[in-house]
Structure formats: C-alpha cells, structure tokens
Amino acid sequence: MAKVLIPTPLRQFTGKQDAVSVSGATVGEVLNSLTAQYPDLRKQIFTDEGKVRSFVNVYLNDEDIRYLSKDATETKDGDTLSLVPSIAGGSTVAAPPEKSALSKEEILRYSRHLIIPEVGIEGQQKLKAAKVLLVGTGGLGAPLGLYLAAAGIGKIGLVDFDTVDFTNLQRQVIHFTSDVGRRKIESASEKMKAINPFVEIVPHEVALSSENALDILKDYDIIVDGTDNFPTRYLVNDACVLLGKPNVYGSIFRFEGQATVFAYEGGPCYRCLYPEPPPPGLVPSCAEGGVLGILPGTIGLIQATETVKLILGIGQPLVGRLLLYDALGMKFRELKLRKNPECPVCGTHPTVTRLIDYHQFCGVPQAAPAVQETKVNEGEIDVVELKQKLDRGDNFVLIDVREPHEYKICSIPGSKLIPLGEFPQHVGEFDKDADIVIHCRSGMRSAKACAVLRQHGFQHVRNVVGGILAWSDKVDPSVPKY
Amino acid sequence: MIRIESEPWAEMVAHARETYPNECCGAMLGSTDGERKAVSAAIRLRNAFEGAQATRYELRPEDLLAADKAARERHMDLIGIYHSHPDCDAYFSKTDLQNSCPWYSFVVISIQKGEFHHANSWLPNFDQTEAAKEELIY
Numbered sequence: 001m002a003k004v005l006i007p008t009p010l011r012q013f014t015g016k017q018d019a020v021s022v023s024g025a026t027v028g029e030v031l032n033s034l035t036a037q038y039p040d041l042r043k044q045i046f047t048d049e050g051k052v053r054s055f056v057n058v059y060l061n062d063e064d065i066r067y068l069s070k071d072a073t074e075t076k077d078g079d080t081l082s083l084v085p086s087i088a089g090g091s092t093v094a095a096p097p098e099k100s101a102l103s104k105e106e107i108l109r110y111s112r113h114l115i116i117p118e119v120g121i122e123g124q125q126k127l128k129a130a131k132v133l134l135v136g137t138g139g140l141g142a143p144l145g146l147y148l149a150a151a152g153i154g155k156i157g158l159v160d161f162d163t164v165d166f167t168n169l170q171r172q173v174i175h176f177t178s179d180v181g182r183r184k185i186e187s188a189s190e191k192m193k194a195i196n197p198f199v200e201i202v203p204h205e206v207a208l209s210s211e212n213a214l215d216i217l218k219d220y221d222i223i224v225d226g227t228d229n230f231p232t233r234y235l236v237n238d239a240c241v242l243l244g245k246p247n248v249y250g251s252i253f254r255f256e257g258q259a260t261v262f263a264y265e266g267g268p269c270y271r272c273l274y275p276e277p278p279p280p281g282l283v284p285s286c287a288e289g290g291v292l293g294i295l296p297g298t299i300g301l302i303q304a305t306e307t308v309k310l311i312l313g314i315g316q317p318l319v320g321r322l323l324l325y326d327a328l329g330m331k332f333r334e335l336k337l338r339k340n341p342e343c344p345v346c347g348t349h350p351t352v353t354r355l356i357d358y359h360q361f362c363g364v365p366q367a368a369p370a371v372q373e374t375k376v377n378e379g380e381i382d383v384v385e386l387k388q389k390l391d392r393g394d395n396f397v398l399i400d401v402r403e404p405h406e407y408k409i410c411s412i413p414g415s416k417l418i419p420l421g422e423f424p425q426h427v428g429e430f431d432k433d434a435d436i437v438i439h440c441r442s443g444m445r446s447a448k449a450c451a452v453l454r455q456h457g458f459q460h461v462r463n464v465v466g467g468i469l470a471w472s473d474k475v476d477p478s479v480p481k482y
Numbered sequence: 483m484i485r486i487e488s489e490p491w492a493e494m495v496a497h498a499r500e501t502y503p504n505e506c507c508g509a510m511l512g513s514t515d516g517e518r519k520a521v522s523a524a525i526r527l528r529n530a531f532e533g534a535q536a537t538r539y540e541l542r543p544e545d546l547l548a549a550d551k552a553a554r555e556r557h558m559d560l561i562g563i564y565h566s567h568p569d570c571d572a573y574f575s576k577t578d579l580q581n582s583c584p585w586y587s588f589v590v591i592s593i594q595k596g597e598f599h600h601a602n603s604w605l606p607n608f609d610q611t612e613a614a615k616e617e618l619i620y
Contacts, residue, residue, distance in 0.1 A: 005550070005554075007550065007560065007585055008514060008553075008559035008560055008561055008585075009514075009561070009585035009586060010585065018554070043608070044584075044585070053608075055581075055582070055583045055610070056583075057543045059543070059547055062544075062547075064543065064544075082547055082550070084543040084546050084547050084550070085543075085546070085583030085585060085586070086541075086543055086581065086583075087540075087541045087546065087563055087581060087582060087583055087586075088531065088538070088539060088540035088541060088577070088581035089538070089539060089565060089575065089577050089578030089579075089581050089582065089588075090505055090531070090537045090538035090539050090565075090567075090575065090577045090578065091505070091537050091567040091568070091570035091575055091577075218534065242532060242533045243533045243534055244531075244533050244534055244537055244538045265575070265576040265577060266576050266577045266579075266580040266581070339580075353532055354532070
C-alpha cells in the first residue's frame with residue numbers, strides 16, 4: 001500500500017480525504033487504481049489518451065519519478081506519492097520601452113510608415129526603441145541589414161567575423177565588388193549607416209560561442225538567425241530559449257527556403273522541430289550545394305517582416321507555423337509546428353539548462369587552424385605530382401566524381417566523369433591492378449569513391465588532395481574556381 | 483472568489499516590490515469552502531528561471547512540494563500561486579497560461595515603477611488555452 005497525498009483542489013473528488021492509501025506494485029499501477037477508485041480524479045491527472053498531463057509531476061517520497069523508472073518505478077509499503085504541478089510564467093513582454101521622440105528629419109524620413117494607422121508615430125517610436133541582433137551578415141543578413149536599417153530600428157547588432165569574397169557577391173547584396181577582402185561587419189555597417197544615419201550599429205566581430213552568446217544576446221529584444229551551420233543554429237536557439245527572446249529563423253538551399261519565429265511567447269523552438277542535428281555532411285551548406293542568389297533575399301525579407309511585426313505588435317506572427325517557400329514552383333506552404341512538451345530545452349522538464357558544446361553536439365570538429373599545410377598521406381596524390389604523371393604519359397586512369405554541371409564549369413584534361421552517385425555501378429569496369437587516381441572539387445567526394453574501390457579490393461587507388469581547387473591554385477590558374 | 487487577508491497580502495506586495503524589477507513568485511495557503519477561498523498565509527518561493535527574470539518566473543516542483551508539506555503541517559491548504567509582473571499589467575500572459583495548472587488560483591500582481599499598481603486572480607482551464615478571471619478581494 002502506498003499513500004497518495006491529494007492536493008487541496010482535488011480533494012473534492014476523493015470525498016475530502018487529503019491522503020488515500022492505494023495498492024499497486026508500481027507508480028503506474030498505484031495511479032491507475034487510484035483513478036479507478038475515484039473516477040472523477042482521472043480527468044485531473046490523465047489526458048483523454050491516458051497520458052499523465054503535461055503539468056503534473058509525480059514524486060515518490062522526495063524524488064521525481066522521471067529520474068527513477070517513471071511509471072514503472074516500484075512502490076513499497078509506506079511510500080508516499082505526491083502530485084505536483086509544474087508552474088512557470090511571466091509577463092514575457094519586456095517593460096514598455098522609453099518613448100523615443102522623433103526629430104523633424106525622422107518624421108519626414110518615416111512618413112510612409114507614419115501614415116499607416118497600424119504603425120503611426122507610436123509604432124515608429126517602438127521601432128526606434130527596438131534592439132535587434134543579426135547573427136550573420138551573409139545571404140540572409142544582407143537584405144535584413146539593409147531593410148531593418150531603412151525601417152528605422154534604433155539599435156542593430158551585427159555578429160560576423162568573416163571577410164567578403166567573390167563567391168559572396170552573387171547574393172550578399174550588402175557587400176559590393178569593391179568590398180572583396182574587407183571585413184563583412186565593416187562593409188555591412190557602412191551600407192546600413194549610408195541608408196539610415198539615425199540607426200546605431202553595434203559590431204560584434206566574434207564567432208558566436210557558448211562562452212559569449214548569452215552575454216551578447218541579452219542586450220537585444222529580438223534575435224534574427226541568418227547563419228547556415230548547425231552548431232550556430234542550435235546555439236542561437238538554445239540561448240534565445242534560455243533568455244526568453246524570440247528567434248526569427250530562416251534557412252535556404254538551392255531553390256527552397258524556410259522561415260518561422262521560434263521561442264516566442266511559449267511557442268515551439270528549433271529543437272521542438274529538430275531535437276537532434278542531422279549527421280555531419282548529410283545536409284549540404286550553400287557552399288557545398290549552391291543557392292539561387294535571389295532566394296536569401298526572399299527569405300531574409302520574410303524574417304525582416306516578422307521582426308518588424310513583433311516590434312509593432314501587429315498582425316499574426318509566424319509562430320507555430322513553418323513557412324516553406326519553393327522558388328521553382330513559386331509556391332508557399334505552411335506546416336504546423338507544435339511545442340514539444342518533451343523538448344530538451346523548452347519542454348516541461350528541460351535537460352539543457354545552460355549552453356553546451358555545439359560543435360561536439362553536431363559532430364562537427366572545431367574549425368581547423370587557418371593555415372593548414374596540405375599533407376599528402378598514403379593513398380593520396382598531390383596535384384603537382386598528378387600533373388607530372390599526365391605530362392610523362394603514365395598509364396593510369398583519372399576519374400572525376402563531380403556532377404555533370406560542375407564538369408561543365410571546369411575539368412582536368414584526360415579525366416573520365418563518373419558522378420559519385422553512379423560510381424558503385426561502374427566499379428566492375430576497372431582493372432583491379434590498374435593505377436587509379438580520383439578527384440572532385442575539394443577532395444571530399446573523391447575520398448569516398450577511393451574507399452569504395454578499396455573495399456572492392458583495388459590496390460592502387462589515390463585521392464587528389466584538394467581536388468580541382470588545388471589544381472587551379474598550384475597547376476593551372478586559368479581553371480576557374482567555384 | 484478568493485479573499486486574501488491583510489497579513490499575507492502585505493507580505494505578497496512586499497515580496498513583489500523587493501524583487502522588482504524582476505518577477506517574484508510564491509504560494510498562498512488557507513482554506514476553501516466550495517468556490518470561496520480564503521488566504522491566510524503567503525510563502526515566498528524561489529524564482530528558478532535561468533535567464534532574464536524581469537519577464538519570467540519558474541517554480542521548482544520540489545519547492546512547491548515543500549510548500550504543500552508546510553501547509554499540511556499548519557493544517558492549511560495550498561490554494562494558489564502568486565507572481566508579479568513588473569511594469570506590466572496583471573494579465574494572464576500566454577507564457578503564464580501554457581505553464582499553469584487548473585488546480586490553483588493564480589494571483590498576478592502588477593508592480594509599476596517599483597510600486598504596487600493592481601492585481602488579478604486567474605483560473606486556467608485544463609487545456610491551458612484560457613484563464614477565467616476570479617473575483618479577488620484583498
């Protein structure tokens with residue numbers, strides 16, 4: 001027999017008893033026989049599906065059964081079971097900001113906002129009092145930075161430590177050709193200031209990390225995630241949940257994008273959608289998979305719209321809804337997102353209560369030192385040696401495992417194109433004793449192809465270190481890099 | 483209807499003022515007679531929210547369990563939870579609602595610029611989608 005302590009409000013269902021003795025070998029059995037004995041109690045403790053309600057915690061003596069064996073936790077005579085609700089809350093809406101008066105120049109500048117009834121002077125003052133942090137000044141950060149500055153957000157923080165390179169210019173419209181080689185943060189601030197000198201720009205030229213994230217994010221009202229890597233995405237999400245700040249999320253790939261607002265007013269967070277990151281390498285980044293240059297413009301401006309709506313407190317925020325955009329079909333779709341009560345960070349019983357090591361979590365090694373001497377290991381070949389081999393007319397097979405559209409951009413003379421996806425079907429075409437050299441863009445895919453051949457017993461297989469990018473650097477500068 | 487006696491009421495307001503600009507939280511003990519509740523003691527509890535406490539609070543179930551024990555020892559009942567909204571109205575926010583429980587009365591105390599402004603009591607429903615206003619007398 002275990003004793004179940006009945007919370008005051010539930011005693012009306014137990015004939016006013018404040019404790020009931022019930023038999024059962026486990027916590028689950030005790031609760032079931034308790035609610036069988038007092039059927040009106042059942043609705044209080046269990047959902048219609050028979051699960052314990054999300055706000056109910058069950059304690060055996062002084063221990064939460066979640067940390068014991070849950071429902072299967074064994075009970076003995078003399079044990080006491082308590083039902084304790086989990087309770088939290090908060091005003092969430094930050095204290096109303098000090099009213100920021102608008103100057104005559106600002107009134108003129110924002111006049112097209114001021115004459116919309118939903119915005120007006122008051123709304124524009126809210127925008128001026130708002131503090132927004134943009135994580136990243138790349139594809140998504142570019143339109144966000146330009147439009148949020150133009151809209152008159154009072155304070156915009158920028159996080160980036162990268163420099164502008166030529167491959168950025170196709171989409172990162174805040175950076176110009178003349179900015180190549182400059183620090184992105186400097187290039188972006190300059191454009192934003194030029195658009196609107198009334199905006200205060202706060203540069204954070206660091207890599208966002210578990211050590212600095214809370215400190216940087218805490219000074220802002222809204223965080224906008226414009227990153228394209230998983231460790232930072234989880235870091236931004238968790239930090240936003242811990243600080244109770246909305247996370248305006250966007251992501252892009254080739255012709256498709258997504259946007260939503262996470263961690264807002266008890267809505268779902270990124271981890272409710274994706275509790276775990278994908279295995280490393282499964283989801284290609286823009287650098288690996290490419291992206292239509294205009295796409296981040298569309299998605300970034302959806303993020304900017306949501307940011308402005310949250311500040312003004314107007315319209316229906318994109319909360320609990322994942323907006324999917326398909327540029328080729330020119331279609332928007334919406335998926336319902338639900339807060340996961342078992343979410344490790346924003347659920348009822350969070351297990352992540354401080355920031356963790358996100359590189360380890362995502363299985364991504366910390367960035368290698370900037371200057372890395374490419375070492376040629378066994379089973380590898382350097383591009384210079386490959387060139388000598390070709391010049392000597394050695395008898396060997398050179399295989400390119402990239403995609404046909406990449407082959408059209410550039411190729412190494414004499415190479416045979418077999419895309420990695422089709423590679424296993426072609427293994428039988430080669431002589432096991434032949435001298436085989438495989439390359440791709442940077443050496444990742446060709447390493448996989450080499451492994452396939454070795455598994456089939458091939459002896460003389462080598463991977464071209466650094467791929468065709470290294471070929472362009474060290475052998476033939478006329479070969480374009482992409 | 484929930485009536486809070488002057489002593490616990492003074493304690494709750496003092497707690498909310500001392501904790502300003504952060505949110506405070508605590509338990510209300512007393513007795514119930516059907517729909518009529520009377521609060522005769524207030525217990526301060528720890529705001530366990532990790533992060534900015536100006537707009538959030540969280541009660542550890544362990545602390546609530548201890549408050550319930552204390553109530554039983556004093557032959558009183560745990561009948562409600564209180565918390566403060568600094569510089570914000572005493573409404574029942576979405577966050578409050580989604581982390582509430584239909585068993586108790588939830589008293590929200592609005593503290594504006596460090597001083598008591600007004601208060602409301604709320605009764606959340608099972609699905610945590612709505613809260614009805616309960617008559618509050620103090």
